[in-house]
Amino acid sequence: MRAAERAVDASLHPFAERGLRRLKIYVIGSVVFFPLMTWVFTPAGLGMLWLQLLIAAAYGAYLAWVRPGGLQSALATLLAGVITQSAAGTPTTNMHGFLFTLGLFLY
Numbered sequence: 001m002r003a004a005e006r007a008v009d010a011s012l013h014p015f016a017e018r019g020l021r022r023l024k025i026y027v028i029g030s031v032v033f034f035p036l037m038t039w040v041f042t043p044a045g046l047g048m049l050w051l052q053l054l055i056a057a058a059y060g061a062y063l064a065w066v067r068p069g070g071l072q073s074a075l076a077t078l079l080a081g082v083i084t085q086s087a088a089g090t091p092t093t094n095m096h097g098f099l100f101t102l103g104l105f106l107y
Helices: 005-012 015-041 050-065 070-090 094-106
Strands: none
Touching: 015 050, 015 070, 015 094, 050 070, 070 094
16 A cells, blocks of 8 residues: 555544544534533523533534534434433423424534
8 A cells, every 4th residue: 555545544533633532523413502502592401411421422423433424423423412302301291392302403
């Protein structure tokens, strides 16, 4: 393998400098964004903050590592929101269910 091909191969590796930078940005961004959106858009607020931070970090790491397309990342975001809200014990009665779903779509 020539040096140019090795350089391209190394830059695409997940633990290369660019991959680690992307991982750091995605995890920090998710850890800040998820609790803020949960506090603003859903009735759960900042309850179970430690769990929100854990889910947000896992979500950011997944996006940085896998780099999914639009639909897959939207489904991952919705799944992370549903897991966070269910673990926080958000009520899902009739009106709360509508606001809960609306909050998840705005998430």
